[in-house]
Amino acid sequence: MDEAIRAAAMDAYDLESLRNSAALNRITDFAAALCEAPVALVSLVEETRQTFISRSGLDITETSRETSFCAHAMLGDHIMVVPDATRDPRFVDNALVTGDLHIRFYAGAPLISDDGIPLGSLCVIDTKPREGLTPLQMQGLSTLADNVMARLRDSRDAAAWRATERDTRRRLIDSEDRFRTLADTMPQMVWSTLPDGYHDYYNARWYEFTGTPQGSTDGEGWNDVFHPDDQERAWAVWRDSLTTGNPYQIEYRLRHFDGTYRWVLGRALPIRDDTGRITRWFGTCTDIHEQKLALHEREVISQELSHRIKNIFAVISGLISFAARSRPDFAPIAADLRQRITALGRAHDFVRPHSPASRPSAQQDSLHGLLGELFEPYRRDDRLPITITGDEIAIDDRSATPLALLFHELATNATKYGALSTHDGAVDIAIARDGPLVTMRWSERGGPVVVEPVGVQGFGSQLIELSAVRQLGGTVTREWRAAGLVMTVSVPLTAFSRT
Template identity: 55%
Template structure:
């Protein structure tokens, strides 16, 4: 993690790097921090920006670089979270690129939380000193901050706003004291903001909410509000200290990304439908291939439904694993008989975990239809899902198979499963042929909130 100023980049946190800082002229991060996404340099020797850089021609001999920008809520570039390698690489995977972006977001959240905490500590220290002098110092400090700053009495009565608040809102001093602040919010956000504020007052928990705040020109701008309580030596709240940070541009950018994502999802869904239609039309002219074409079309449709199931719920924190698997296995049920049975408690997982799992179990079901239990009209499969602390385990057991030994060569399907479970999700996958048929076990890391 590097922070870049006018003359240097400083490595605030690092792993595997000895240097503590370098001149800004050598900094890769100075370029990455002004990008809108992860910046990748596959081979720095071939990049005109860096080919003559001392960090490339000399130690640590950087070849590959990838950095996610660190940008303040006000839009100021601060530095980046990056990875470097002495070996060239083609590119990060989507999963790795997403992970680097999430890590950068987490760093910025910690930095902002640290900023609020330090300001809170400054307030506490000032309160312990001479009251008149400390009040004056605090007001100077608060007025110099780029954020809007406010404080309240223990009961939540707002009695102070810094100059930035009045500049942004155009309110006159005294207009927003007490509960008048809520009137500055968009009507659709007022009830939600007030409910969260009331909860914080009752519980003493930190306050955090996104809302639209009316600017002096009447335009509503998305804002992030945060507040922490100040307590005395007995734990009693003596004041609340809070900030408001405009995040309007970031919010609009996020909404634009969601719009593009939904459009891409729509196009991919159409591709599934087109492929299924092409298979059905092509097989009609070949009677010997009609049954095979129908089955293949059903499988493509099932995978399309699984993809659609994941994307429909985009914007939520997690999705149900069993719901997705029922979509994948739908094509293998016959006449209302559930041939692939799912057991175990419902599990909520994020989209980036669902996709490789969908590919894995679609491949297992396809193989079962070609080599295993689903080659028989009476064959069945039981998939049991269990949680063991920080692990999630899947047991796939086939019965009634006409083929009781492995006839599958290690080809694309095996490589796909290995890439999905082992390399992408960091798990383990094993398979063995029992007298009753195939038994496969997959184990992946799992934590309570669904993030893997």
């Protein structure tokens, strides 16, 4: 492979904008978790080095190319698996094997550009030999590699768009002929319209993609090549841009010359004169069909993994019940433990990836929604004795578990000893965001007279401290009022969600 061609291809991807990006970090984090490996990398192989633009479980950012496993993996058509590097003649004397990194197991999915240029690999690494990956892990790693390439293409397309926008503005001053020459050499479909939206120009790529006769899509004829289900939506977005002057961006299905429909990303910007009046619209259409398919496949895998985790909760709960039947003295503890596991299962089921049919009615990143799901078993007839008010706080899968444990323990204690132990008792939960903190106030009323307990903390109280203080980084204060327990939990806003 000509290294000059490879270097030029890498330059087109604007790699610096992707280095340590959140999107790629999520991919390497998921690859490491999926393959149960301590290290996952997006490695791009340059002329003398390999550089890691995303990494999980590793501090270094690059190594020399001569020690690179990925330099071998990128040349193949499939995932390269090295079960034990000390038994592989290619790597037995490799410094990454004999040195501090102590690489033993390696699996790398090649990253290949659309025109067949090897760029590097998405790999997972372990310091212990392994037999290989499971079929699901192999499929998942390939899917994640496709997603990495989609991110690289997005970066390349964004860089090309920025360059095109600059070039277009400059070349329009010179002549329309120069613009047409430029547009016809672009990999994307390029079009332009008059200020009222009348389409009067398409580049050669448009006609190659759609297979339509020259000039047949001028005016409003372009809408005929859209998928019937997307036509009304595309028209609505385009009319809004024409009315407001806002940039145009939409994904839709465009009829390919072979008769199939492919997903395309349409973008357009207005050109304005010195007075701010729109003089023209210039736009592009980028084929994103493979990216859409890869993302869909990734969602399917995520849903399957989460479904299996949900089943594990059910299995554990069943094992506890089975053990309790043979040990009657264990039954009270087993009941508490089973309820805690059920609460964790409900929290996981609330935030896990869902299909449209299984998705909960409440918004999945909603603290109010999570609490409503957790407290549903406490409903009495048609009345829920627990009221939730105040600010809405966004949550994610990381915070859902400690929040579920925290409020499950509070509700359980209230059912045994507090307000929920009586028919007319109730609990009020007030949530307030105050700068960098979120305060959650649990107030019981209508129950038996409360007396502050004396002695060692019970296991439930310890769980509350574990969840609120150690896992969420918050503080807990209790007020043992005669009318009912009031507990205030203050937690940093950043603990609720990664974003």
